[in-house]
Amino acid sequence: MSWWHRLFNRRKQDEELEKELRFHLEQHTSDLVAEGYSPEEAARRARVALGGQDQVKEMCRDARGTRWIWDLGRDLRYGVRVLAKQPGFTAVAALALAL
């Protein structure tokens, strides 16, 4: 994905990251089963090796580097929504634009 795709496609990115980590777990689990571990033990070991998934996902999001822009965008949208709910906002905005 190009950088601007990454900026606007956060949900898709999160889904892809989830899919990527899941694939890794499955591969590792099946390799451990091939080494002789039971499926449950293999799955457990693979999970331990990967570490806390939430933490890994957090670090990947940080690594994307677009995070601050996403947060800014969300803050801006929130700000606009709050302002728009206040009575007289539209009138003031229209007046300001007309000047």
Place this chain on the structure above:
Amino acid sequence: MTQTKSDLPQGTLDLLILKVVALGPVHGYAIAQRLDQVSRGVVQVPQGSLYPALHRLENRGLLTADWKATETGREAKFYRLTRTGRAKLETETAGWLRLAEAVGLILKLSEGDAS
């Protein structure tokens, strides 16, 4: 056979990832395995470091990725080098080898060597 695991500085991990990916499109799990096998167990990247590193390198435009089917039928994210990535790999490798040689020279100094 137990070896001490090496903790890699981030820049070194990035360099090793770029090198493995340079050999051909590969997914994250295969990268981790390759590093472990080739280094005979010395370089075992915690998988929690590997994926943030891959995403960082992709974000910086050194790697690009596509989803492709594997032999098992499941889809995986395959990474490959961009042109910028290849250039970066070359300069960083040269720098690393130069540094390693210099460190080796210094470590081989013994008492009485001329300053």
